[in-house]
Amino acid sequence: MSRIVIVSNRTPGKGPAAGGLAVALRKTLAEREGFWFGWSGRLVEQPSSEARFEDVDGLKVAQVDLTRQDHHAYYAGFSNSILWPSFHLRLDLATLDSTWYEGYRRVNQQFARALLPLLKADDIIWVHDYHLIPLASELRALGARNRIGFYLHIPFPTADTLYAIPNHLDLMRDLSRYDLVGMQANRDVAAFTEFAEHQSPASISGDPLQSVDFSRTEVDAFPIGSDPDAFARLAVSPAATKMVNRMRRVLGDQRLIIGVDRLDYSKGLPQRVEAYEKLLTHDARFRRQVHFLQVAPPSRDTIKEYQETSETLDSICGRVMGRFAELDWQPLTYVKRAYGQPSLAGLYRLARVGLVTPLRDGMNLVAHEYIGSQNPADPGVLVLSRFAGAAEIFDAALLVNPFDTDETAEALRLALDMPLDERISRWQTLMAAARAHNIDDWSRSFLDRLAPASRNGSGTRDILYLASVA
Numbered sequence: 001m002s003r004i005v006i007v008s009n010r011t012p013g014k015g016p017a018a019g020g021l022a023v024a025l026r027k028t029l030a031e032r033e034g035f036w037f038g039w040s041g042r043l044v045e046q047p048s049s050e051a052r053f054e055d056v057d058g059l060k061v062a063q064v065d066l067t068r069q070d071h072h073a074y075y076a077g078f079s080n081s082i083l084w085p086s087f088h089l090r091l092d093l094a095t096l097d098s099t100w101y102e103g104y105r106r107v108n109q110q111f112a113r114a115l116l117p118l119l120k121a122d123d124i125i126w127v128h129d130y131h132l133i134p135l136a137s138e139l140r141a142l143g144a145r146n147r148i149g150f151y152l153h154i155p156f157p158t159a160d161t162l163y164a165i166p167n168h169l170d171l172m173r174d175l176s177r178y179d180l181v182g183m184q185a186n187r188d189v190a191a192f193t194e195f196a197e198h199q200s201p202a203s204i205s206g207d208p209l210q211s212v213d214f215s216r217t218e219v220d221a222f223p224i225g226s227d228p229d230a231f232a233r234l235a236v237s238p239a240a241t242k243m244v245n246r247m248r249r250v251l252g253d254q255r256l257i258i259g260v261d262r263l264d265y266s267k268g269l270p271q272r273v274e275a276y277e278k279l280l281t282h283d284a285r286f287r288r289q290v291h292f293l294q295v296a297p298p299s300r301d302t303i304k305e306y307q308e309t310s311e312t313l314d315s316i317c318g319r320v321m322g323r324f325a326e327l328d329w330q331p332l333t334y335v336k337r338a339y340g341q342p343s344l345a346g347l348y349r350l351a352r353v354g355l356v357t358p359l360r361d362g363m364n365l366v367a368h369e370y371i372g373s374q375n376p377a378d379p380g381v382l383v384l385s386r387f388a389g390a391a392e393i394f395d396a397a398l399l400v401n402p403f404d405t406d407e408t409a410e411a412l413r414l415a416l417d418m419p420l421d422e423r424i425s426r427w428q429t430l431m432a433a434a435r436a437h438n439i440d441d442w443s444r445s446f447l448d449r450l451a452p453a454s455r456n457g458s459g460t461r462d463i464l465y466l467a468s469v470a
């Protein structure tokens with residue numbers, strides 16, 4: 001049976017995860033032989049040339065240390081100040097510093113050199129996310145012939161935006177070195193296909209650049225999901241109930257609106273609070289009747305644009321508090337910290353409205369988790385950005401344009417006024433969709449496509465793989 005090697009920037013650790021990646025993949029690797037490879041979280045004087053294995057709650061994890069300088073150029077620099085904003089169509093927030101690309105490339109080379117000696121010939125390698133686009137090229141340059149797949153957790157940019165990214169042609173050539181490239185949504189595959197079919201950028205000298213050959217790379221949408229039934233159980237667990245009771249004491253009869261996001265400009269948090277402000281402004285009957293809880297664990301807070309988003313949000317929340325709070329009523333609670341999954345599941349179940357309004361998002365697992373956590377007899381309503389990948393799956397949610405705060409305010413009103421029978425029928429459709437896109441099927445379908453032999457070919461590998469996923 002082929003082993004699975006998962007590679008990502010961060011490796012799974014202990015404590016609550018701010019993003020969905022760690023939660024999603026831990027389960028896949030627990031079912032297959034193999035290991036996880038990535039950065040150790042340590043910054044050192046000399047980069048490690050060999051990986052160290054560690055046992056993390058029964059999971060084999062191989063890690064390398066990075067130098068502070070390389071890490072800065074690779075993570076805060078090229079990955080999160082160029083690729084992240086551009087892929088989210090925020091070129092206005094990108095910092096095009098030409099020195100970062102070298103560090104990005106160097107870290108990918110370091111990963112490849114440390115990973116190669118750990119590989120067996122038939123290992124299947126699954127690389128995750130925009131930090132590691134060049135990894136297949138670097139591994140292949142060192143002689144790796146394995147099947148290598150890449151999954152992009154964030155949206156793929158439009159062709160015009162892609163042309164604005166320095167070294168975009170190298171990056172696209174790097175993508176062509178994978179056997180399979182997975183994206184979150186059909187819109188991402190369409191954007192990729194548009195680039196692949198119409199690539200004709202000119203160089204500075206005006207000469208057309210050599211185009212990239214994607215003939216050996218399969219590209220398809222594999223929308224990631226969650227485990228909605230696990231969230232249903234978690235939402236009524238003792239830990240969740242404890243949190244719910246605590247929150248109920250604060251809420252009394254007020255209905256809860258909840259938002260849970262990393263503190264990131266792509267999540268549309270200022271626009272969301274503004275929409276809530278408009279709800280309270282235009283419809284006074286909701287004052288003292290609703291409460292908005294926004295959980296926003298800080299993220300990438302060494303980067304200026306993230307600090308600015310945090311300050312903007314502080315100021316908007318302060319404004320709404322100042323405008324509407326009374327001695328015995330507060331319109332909102334804003335907490336800048338992470339909570340564990342049981343607490344969140346309980347809060348999702350308690351909330352009449354799940355407000356998930358990113359300006360652009362790969363998928364958004366909060367939408368999945370909110371749906372999974374609902375009480376089937378009295379479910380809440382999901383208000384969802386049409387620019388989240390999740391909108392392709394959850395069309396029974398109230399879909400909004402998050403830039404249009406009037407529209408979001410109106411969706412909030414509709415959600416709060418929605419009769420029980422409509423809430424139930426919408427939720428049943430959403431829950432069926434969440435089940436149909438569960439996390440197990442996601443990883444299975446990606447791996448099946450990446451290494452069909454492990455299911456359809458001959459030999460013991462198939463049988464063992466089928467047994468392992470049964």
Ligand code: F6P
Nearest residue numbers: 010019020021022129153154299
């Ligand atoms: O959603 C994209 C993503 O990179 C996830 O893979 C990750 O879990 C999350 O954002 C958090 O990002 P970071 O590792 O930069 O804190």
